[in-house]
Amino acid sequence: MGNIRLHDKSFRPFIEYDKIESAIDKVAAEITSDFKDSKDVPVLLCVLNGSILFTAELMKRLTFKCEIVCVKLSSYIGTQSTGEVRDIIGMTGSVKGKRVIIVEDIIDSGRTIANLVKMMEANGASETKICTMLFKPGCYKLDKKIDYVAMEIPDDFIVGFGLDYDGLGRNIKDIYVLDENMKYYILFGPPGAGKGTQAASMAERFNLCHISTGDLLRGEMAKGSELGLKAKALIEAGELVPDEIVEGMIENKFDSVKGFSGFLLDGFPRTTAQAEALDKMLAKRDTSVTGVVSLMIPDEMIKERIKHRAAIEGRADDASDETISNRIKTYHEKTEPLVEYYKKAGAYNEIDGTGTIEEVRERINSLMETL
Ligand code: AP5
Ligand code: MG
Numbered sequence: 001m002g003n004i005r006l007h008d009k010s011f012r013p014f015i016e017y018d019k020i021e022s023a024i025d026k027v028a029a030e031i032t033s034d035f036k037d038s039k040d041v042p043v044l045l046c047v048l049n050g051s052i053l054f055t056a057e058l059m060k061r062l063t064f065k066c067e068i069v070c071v072k073l074s075s076y077i078g079t080q081s082t083g084e085v086r087d088i089i090g091m092t093g094s095v096k097g098k099r100v101i102i103v104e105d106i107i108d109s110g111r112t113i114a115n116l117v118k119m120m121e122a123n124g125a126s127e128t129k130i131c132t133m134l135f136k137p138g139c140y141k142l143d144k145k146i147d148y149v150a151m152e153i154p155d156d157f158i159v160g161f162g163l164d165y166d167g168l169g170r171n172i173k174d175i176y177v178l179d180e181n182m183k184y185y186i187l188f189g190p191p192g193a194g195k196g197t198q199a200a201s202m203a204e205r206f207n208l209c210h211i212s213t214g215d216l217l218r219g220e221m222a223k224g225s226e227l228g229l230k231a232k233a234l235i236e237a238g239e240l241v242p243d244e245i246v247e248g249m250i251e252n253k254f255d256s257v258k259g260f261s262g263f264l265l266d267g268f269p270r271t272t273a274q275a276e277a278l279d280k281m282l283a284k285r286d287t288s289v290t291g292v293v294s295l296m297i298p299d300e301m302i303k304e305r306i307k308h309r310a311a312i313e314g315r316a317d318d319a320s321d322e323t324i325s326n327r328i329k330t331y332h333e334k335t336e337p338l339v340e341y342y343k344k345a346g347a348y349n350e351i352d353g354t355g356t357i358e359e360v361r362e363r364i365n366s367l368m369e370t371l
Contacts, residue, residue: 003286006168010286011159011176023150028061030148041065042099048072050105053162054133069093096124105162106134110142154258183262189295191327192305193353195266203264209257212266213246236316238326247277270335291371292342295353299328
């Protein structure tokens with residue numbers, strides 16, 4: 001699945017159809033179990049238009065006798081909930097004396113739901129339950145509990161499976177999320193150049209998610225996972241781990257991390273194959289590398305800095321001269337060709353990595369402001 005475009009905006013894949021179906025199975029089973037022995041005929045209140053698909057899918061899974069009534073609300077304008085209560089425009093049937101299950105596509109602040117519940121009471125419903133396909137727990141402001149939730153999501157703007165962006169997207173069977181112009185920076189440089197040192201302040205200043213493949217791999221090694229065991233011998237010899245492993249870790253982060261303006265990739269890509277894989281991942285997201293920030297220091301300084309760090313951090317790949325030399329060799333052979341790769345792409349920016357940490361940080365900050 002790649003990105004889709006609706007009007008002026010790009011949306012990236014978020015929840016696949018299969019996952020939606022299983023979530024509806026689950027919620028339908030909960031409702032059935034609560035209502036299956038009832039003598040009355042409960043009403044599903046379908047909240048138009050967004051809830052059409054969900055209500056239909058839900059209803060065909062319910063095995064007890066039930067009716068449907070639809071209600072129309074005024075709609076969102078654009079991608080922001082206006083903060084106004086949406087007006088209720090009309091109902092297609094009576095709920096008097098009946099138990100009602102309100103079926104919503106999505107609940108965020110809960111303002112609409114509060115209004116609907118009041119409306120059901122005013123129309124004589126004997127009981128009101130709430131069911132929603134999507135729930136944003138981070139936005140919800142009511143005390144009233146949502147009785148049935150198929151899936152919880154963060155506070156993002158989404159389309160598909162009944163939900164729209166200014167009228168479009170309701171017919172898409174998967175759910176997509178608005179792809180804000182995410183930035184993808186590469187922090188490039190030889191071992192010991194200061195990538196990890198500079199990454200923290202860059203990430204904070206520009207609201208970026210810092211991903212260090214080296215740190216992720218060391219995390220796996222510390223856990224003793226299968227992946228960690230595979231990586232250990234290679235890392236301790238100063239060799240690279242297989243491309244597929246790091247590519248998988250990176251894509252996983254792109255798909256799961258929320259709340260940042262972009263990513264700061266530290267130690268990835270490290271081979272031409274990885275750079276090509278990254279280009280493909282970003283093309284799927286309708287974008288490309290925003291900029292490469294390359295920290296350059298001479299080989300002799302690499303050795304000094306790593307020896308200094310060895311005394312403080314005790315990283316296994318800092319321990320022996322042989323491993324350090326092999327990392328430098330691996331860098332020149334496999335990683336340095338990326339300088340040309342990104343020069344050709346017009347994304348390469350080199351920074352003098354010598355001098356104090358603060359001096360290097362200043363150079364990075366002035367460059368970042370221009371990217
Ligand atoms: P990784 O962890 O990425 O190691 P690296 O690239 O060798 O880089 P380092 O973390 O050693 O250096 P750094 O640039 O972050 O420098 P730092 O800020 O710490 O990768 C480790 C291994 O994992 C690889 O060898 C490989 O096996 C595997 N791997 C990782 N990614 C992979 C990938 N994509 N594909 C395949 N395999 C992968 O600074 C170093 C020291 O210098 C510190 O002590 C710091 O305090 C000091 N320092 C920093 N700046 C200054 C300064 N300006 N002045 C004085 N001291 C400074
Ligand atoms: Mg590092």
